[in-house]
Amino acid sequence: EDQVTQSPEALRLQEGESSSLNCSYTVSGLRGLFWYRQDPGKGPEFLFTLYSAGEEKEKERLKATLTKKESFLHITAPKPEDSATYLCAVQAVGTNAGKSTFGDGTTLTVKP
Amino acid sequence: DAGVIQSPRHEVTEMGQEVTLRCKPISGHDYLFWYRQTMMRGLELLIYFNNNVPIDDSGMPEDRFSAKMPNASFSTLKIQPSEPRDSAVYFCASSPLGGQPQHFGDGTRLSIL
Numbered sequence: 001e002d003q004v005t006q007s008p009e010a011l012r013l014q015e016g017e018s019s020s021l022n023c024s025y026t027v028s029g030l031r032g033l034f035w036y037r038q039d040p041g042k043g044p045e046f047l048f049t050l051y052s053a054g055e056e057k058e059k060e061r062l063k064a065t066l067t068k069k070e071s072f073l074h075i076t077a078p079k080p081e082d083s084a085t086y087l088c089a090v091q092a093v094g095t096n097a098g099k100s101t102f103g104d105g106t107t108l109t110v111k112p
Numbered sequence: 113d114a115g116v117i118q119s120p121r122h123e124v125t126e127m128g129q130e131v132t133l134r135c136k137p138i139s140g141h142d143y144l145f146w147y148r149q150t151m152m153r154g155l156e157l158l159i160y161f162n163n164n165v166p167i168d169d170s171g172m173p174e175d176r177f178s179a180k181m182p183n184a185s186f187s188t189l190k191i192q193p194s195e196p197r198d199s200a201v202y203f204c205a206s207s208p209l210g211g212q213p214q215h216f217g218d219g220t221r222l223s224i225l
Contacts, residue, residue: 034212043203043216091212098143098211104154
């Protein structure tokens with residue numbers, strides 16, 4: 001069974017204090033790993049797709065990286081508007097296309 | 113461009129009543145997903161459709177839950193009869209070929225009293 005574990009559950013940062021969120025996964029074969037951002041009262045919003053170990057994607061202050069066992073979401077010099085819950089999901093090779101397993105998320109709070 | 117549209121945004125009803133949640137996916141997307149999100153269990157996939165056909169309903173908690181997709185523009189999730197433990201936020205998502213990335217609606221917050 002595919003498993004996704006995100007850590008920490010919650011992270012509080014001061015504005016400008018860089019850090020990383022972790023997503024550890026167990027799948028029989030990785031088809032893709034996806035990062036989403038969820039704001040209170042909203043649905044998750046897609047951020048990145050990573051397909052193979054060594055791949056990196058960047059968007060503004062966020063950078064996602066991937067190894068064979070985990071992914072990191074690096075946040076550089078965060079701002080209060082980066083406060084949100086960040087979800088990681090994996091899609092395995094051979095599963096019904098579209099079926100993804102989500103982690104429980106990391107809730108990030110950035111204080112001004 | 114319009115995203116995934118869900119209705120109602122909030123629903124409060126009494127135990128035993130029938131509840132119907134509605135979703136309009138993004139035009140041209142082949143996949144439609146129904147999720148349930150709670151603090152205890154996180155985001156759970158209930159069922160998903162490909163080209164209007166249900167592919168995997170293994171996440172549907174019990175027979176009280178049913179979902180339909182009569183055409184490419186509309187889907188419903190029905191709970192009958194509803195119970196307090198069904199209280200959660202229900203999300204609909206759609207995606208193009210391949211099933212990812214998924215585009216989520218803003219959810220229906222369901223409270224069963």
